[in-house]
Amino acid sequence: MKTLILGAGGQLGRELQQSCPQGVDMVAATHAQLDIRQQESVLSFVAECQPELIINAAAYTAVDGAESKPDLAVEINAEGPGYLARAAERCGARLLQVSTDFVFDGQASAPYSPRAETRPLGVYGHSKLAGECRVQEILPMHSLVLRTAWVYSRFGHNFVKTMLKLMAERDSLRVVDDQVGAPTWARGLAQALWALLEHPDAHGIYHWTDAGQCSWHAFAREIQARALALGLLDREIDIEAIPSSEYPTPAQRPAYSVLDLGSTETLLDRPAQPWQSQLQAMLEDLKTHPEED
Numbered sequence: 001m002k003t004l005i006l007g008a009g010g011q012l013g014r015e016l017q018q019s020c021p022q023g024v025d026m027v028a029a030t031h032a033q034l035d036i037r038q039q040e041s042v043l044s045f046v047a048e049c050q051p052e053l054i055i056n057a058a059a060y061t062a063v064d065g066a067e068s069k070p071d072l073a074v075e076i077n078a079e080g081p082g083y084l085a086r087a088a089e090r091c092g093a094r095l096l097q098v099s100t101d102f103v104f105d106g107q108a109s110a111p112y113s114p115r116a117e118t119r120p121l122g123v124y125g126h127s128k129l130a131g132e133c134r135v136q137e138i139l140p141m142h143s144l145v146l147r148t149a150w151v152y153s154r155f156g157h158n159f160v161k162t163m164l165k166l167m168a169e170r171d172s173l174r175v176v177d178d179q180v181g182a183p184t185w186a187r188g189l190a191q192a193l194w195a196l197l198e199h200p201d202a203h204g205i206y207h208w209t210d211a212g213q214c215s216w217h218a219f220a221r222e223i224q225a226r227a228l229a230l231g232l233l234d235r236e237i238d239i240e241a242i243p244s245s246e247y248p249t250p251a252q253r254p255a256y257s258v259l260d261l262g263s264t265e266t267l268l269d270r271p272a273q274p275w276q277s278q279l280q281a282m283l284e285d286l287k288t289h290p291e292e293d
């Protein structure tokens with residue numbers, strides 16, 4: 001099946017390429033190769049490629065940056081997916097749009113189902129929700145929206161790599177303890193995404209993260225413990241739990257953004273893996289490939 005991946009240079013885009021199943025004829029486009037904000041470029045690129053499937057892993061993911069660049073966030077996260085949906089419609093392709101837990105307001109106390117009411121708190125969440133809506137309006141039966149959360153990988157910038165760097169440089173850290181979510185290794189997400197696409201009739205909204213939940217503080221402590229055991233760090237530092245009010249950011253974040261994976265687990269006939277074992281696997285991956293960005 002000919003498959004076009006956008007955002008090929010990002011965390012998920014790179015893991016999608018690494019885990020591409022046999023039999024998939026993959027074309028991967030980085031931001032430099034195709035800017036999804038350029039409607040004519042998108043239409044001609046897709047027309048030339050003639051994919052049967054398009055995976056959009058391209059996004060403006062700077063949650064705080066989006067607050068001061070709302071137009072850019074909307075162009076990339078809402079208009080770009082709309083152009084991709086139009087291009088997919090013209091060549092009869094399915095489109096998978098990756099989205100986020102930040103479409104929710106975080107006021108729930110149980111995991112959000114794919115049908116739960118959305119209410120983004122910031123520009124990033126609003127722009128991603130608008131992208132979901134555009135894709136579904138244009139391709140109601142031929143699009144999938146896969147929401148995920150707290151993504152990390154050995155590639156790119158993410159919480160795990162930032163923590164490892166700070167833990168090596170500093171004598172103590174302060175990390176927020178009142179935001180709860182599900183850390184998700186991009187490798188496992190990529191594998192679930194490929195498995196989802198094996199279902200030709202699947203359409204609509206799906207949720208996928210690693211299993212379980214924790215606060216950023218608990219996540220940081222787990223990173224430190226496992227990195228020490230693997231020799232990625234050589235000394236333990238103090239990690240203090242603080243409330244979000246002591247770490248102000250331009251964008252407000254949901255306090256609780258755990259996603260209910262049940263319907264996707266049932267469709268894929270497999271459970272998500274615990275976030276702790278996925279973190280272990282990523283850290284081992286990082287240890288094996290220390291030179292990669």
Ligand SMILES: NC(=O)c1ccc[n+]([C@@H]2O[C@H](COP(=O)([O-])OP(=O)(O)OC[C@H]3O[C@@H](n4cnc5c(N)ncnc54)[C@H](OP(=O)(O)O)[C@@H]3O)[C@@H](O)[C@H]2O)c1
Nearest residue numbers: 007009010011012031035036058059061098100148150151
């Ligand atoms: N990271 C998370 O914690 C998280 C959480 C929930 C959902 N998600 C969603 O998961 C998906 C993948 O995220 P990720 O973590 O892999 O993000 P990422 O590492 O930031 O990768 C995003 C990629 O999109 C590219 N891009 C940006 N603007 C573009 C444009 N106009 N045209 C084409 N490509 C463009 C970026 O290229 P440049 O770097 O060259 O600009 C980058 O390679 C996104 O839909 C994101 O919203 C992520």
